[in-house]
Amino acid sequence: MNVKPTLIAALLATVATPAMAQDPAFNAEAVRAHVTFLADDLLEGRDTGSRGYDIAANYVASQFIAMGLKPAAADGTFFQKMTVREARLEGTPKLTLNFSGKDTVMTDTVQVLVRPSLSEKAVTLEAPMVFAGFGFDRPELGFDDYKGLDVKGKIVVVLTGFPKGTPSELGAHLNSDKALMAMKRGAIAVIAIPTIEDTARRSWTKRVELSDSPAKGWVGADGVAFNRAPGIKASVALNPDAAAPLFAAAKKPLDRILAQANKQGGRPKGFVLPGKANLSYASAWKDVRSANVVAMLPGSDPKLSGEFIGMTAHLDHIGIHGKGDDTLNNGAMDNASGVATMIEVAKVIAKEKPRRSVLFAALTGEEGGLIGSDFLARNPLAKSDLAAVVNFDMPVLTYMFSDVVAFGAENSTMGPVVAEAARKAGIKLSPDPMPEEGLFTRSDHYRFVQQGVPAVFMMTGFEGPGEKAFRDFLKTNYHQPSDDLKLPFNWDAAALFAKVNYFTVQTLANADERPRWYAGSFFGKEFAPSAPKAADPVK
Template sequence: MNVKPALLAALLVTVATPVYAQEPTFDPDAVRAHVTFLADDLLEGRDTGSRGYDIAANYVASQFTMMGLKPAAPDGTFFQKLTVREARLDGAPKLTLTFGGKDTVLSDTAQVLVRPSLGDKAVTLDAPMVFAGFGFDRPDLGFDDYRGLDVKGKIVVVLTGFPKGMPSELGAHLNSDKAVMAMKRGAVAVISVPTNEDTARRPWDKRVAISDGPSKGWVGSDGKAFSRAPGIKASITLNPDAATPLFAAAKKPLAKILAEADKKGGRPKGFALPGKASLTLASTWKDVISENVVAMLPGSDPKLAGEFVGMTAHLDHIGIHGKGEDTLHNGAMDNASGVATMIEVAKAVAKDRPRRSVLFAALTGEEGGLIGSDYLARHPVAKSDLVAVVNFDMPVLTYMFSDVVAFGAENSTMGPIVAEAAKKAGIKLSPDPMPEEGLFTRSDHYRFVQQGVPAVFMMTGFAGPGEKAFRDFLKTHYHQPSDDLKLPFNWDAGALFAKVNYFTVLGLANGDERPKWYANSFFGKEFAPGAAKADAPAK
């Protein structure tokens, strides 16, 4: 038996369970131990459905066992199993734009990117095109991009992102809902054209580099992959250079449209595009079994034990893929660091036995589109009431942070609890420093929000050295093989991140009242219209 010294050290550290006082001390070496194990090469990047992911899942289950937590899956284990479908392109798709009496055939990834289909192995489309601005169809919110447009049976062309100046969380939500809005209008496919801002943040060559991965989705009992927009048969991204002639033929220069979208409040109007688009697309499917690792801690107060506070962190990463010498994506920061801090918070909370019950979940499939969280949110393992979710995802632990950003906190009475937790931990709260990234909709907590559950997701902040460290990580290491244990981890920062989340979870689990959406919260009104609301605090 050949056990690596680093792995052996990790296992030895995790076996030691300290006895906490009322306020636990979080051990940086314990965080380090978990990350060391989960980000080791032996786990091969923890891709959903892989052997490496299963090893990681068993590791987390062993930690839950050591804490004395109860298995929460329906079969009496820690593993909520689900089938995940992976769709990959079978050959190169072909998009033909017909306008001005000519056919322009686009099949090179330098011009167009087409996602594999989870719904149909073969897709053939031939339809007119309509430009719909940012593609927002919410007149009740002042966004009427489809006004005067007939898109039934047609392909909708939209800009990526959302208008500048919008509240970032609302913009991120509407951006993630574009396919649904297009489907409800009768569209059959969506073509996205990146804005200038989007291109600056993610140049086309970077889009191409990450485009070779499969589409993924959980499979229902009917054998079909779940989709929120089943009527949309294809999702296409068009290089602005390739889109320019099409807009020119409509006598609507794309450069002017993109310049308008670059202005604060800029919202280009829609119009019919000339000609038509034809698409042929073939996909192959592979179904794999994966699991959410779920455990519960019963509440100590009989009156509140039927209410659950959820703690979530995604366990998966993106595995082995790409070209070059190193193709193994260890995911040390994304999200071994989040799982590690969640485990340490769980260990402390289990010792405290709070009034409400707590559900702990290490989730699969986040990188494939928040799959495990969507499955758990729609197939809850606890038949009791989930009242709040605290999500741990990719705290950047290369610096000692002095602030955190709490996404979602301003939408519910979770906000004051998070503020008090930050104060107890000796740090401050800061507003979203990267609204253009739309982070609120890009992690697992959001699937619970969509089921009406208030949620918060914290990330390490930008104060002091934070902005440079965070942006450097995103630019250089995010979803790259270099996200590994060679990064300059500050394990004391990991302990501090655990501390602020511990105070948050404990505040939620011990509060006299369950969290409530604020009456003026868009998300509360959108996803929990019948739930009791609280008055928003005065500004």
């Protein structure tokens, strides 16, 4: 046999280079098939800990098995098991505000909403109150709401949200840390009053409807539910109408404070409120077992295979919930569509030999507070070095989109990767069109960010028919029984969404260097201060 040296060299190059589908064809009907199964009534909305969720988890595991992926859980299975605690109010909470020589007793949800406790079954506390503006305690970032205030052993009263004009991702992060900041100052409870903007986005009536859901959190081996702010004994939402007399007694009209907060850059200053508050409530607990579905594809490059690129999508939804004739929330868009597109991307990746390893995770408990992702981020698998995460959550697939939004892209070198992936897919990358929603902190990727891992979360964009379709879905179908297969799905859009995510993961898994936080990124400095940084991009 006479084989030319040039042919040998070509063959060797083929062996040494990971096999990559340059322009893979994604099967729209395959995505439809997954969504059809996962959003069926028989799964009863896939609530965490339910039989329906377990069926969905087994379905995803069977898909991983068919791809030839390896189980990634510590026990050699595809299921990273955990205990999830559900807490519901037992009886009626009572908040008493004592000021101006009289008691104002509040027990009706029209006035006050109390979050059940995952840590204590019975809570009774009494303390003075202090108003602390938006409740941000980061002077080095220009937020000094606690300046001059003594809140040790007291109840902090804050406004919801963040000052207008604050970068959306920073504001969303600080907003999620309010209880932690209050605890570090010595406060024992937090009362939050919705701003004008927040009320416009979610009415008090809607808040009351949502308050029917239990509080949830994962439970450690010691039987204690994980809590980032254990010193905060109560979290309360107070209707502005019910709070107004308290502020009037302090000669600080609440309507003026809310009006100030509604202006660009408005930051109401804190002050001591008159009198005391007394709060008592009880919680009933139910512990259930659930699991993240986890699989891995080993990397082909010995030097890089210890680094993992994570692909995540939450598998749970809110189950049977609400009032009316139909209370079954199928979660077709949220997030059967995300899981389905992740599965199809995984199929293509599994046929290749990427240099880095890839971790695939269908996560539990997202709807209850990013529970499964937090558990996975704090209990990493097989000593894996997670280099980056790409999260799939609720792509709205009712229109053929021409752009995508990638939350977190501007914080790391993942940004240019996503932009190029979008270009290769024939679309473009757009900035966050809904900063008021604070979406960066509201999906699973954020729990990995908090552990120092660069991450992005993509959603279908607002160009053309996108904005109307997206906002209509949020207003009419989000967390409603109508999020089902009767929606006008565009399955070709699902295939396109899979493609742009595939190009992103493919590039990350084969790049010479792992993603790095930009030097100027708040999140890189906050959560990965010692990690090597990339120079900020030139604007």
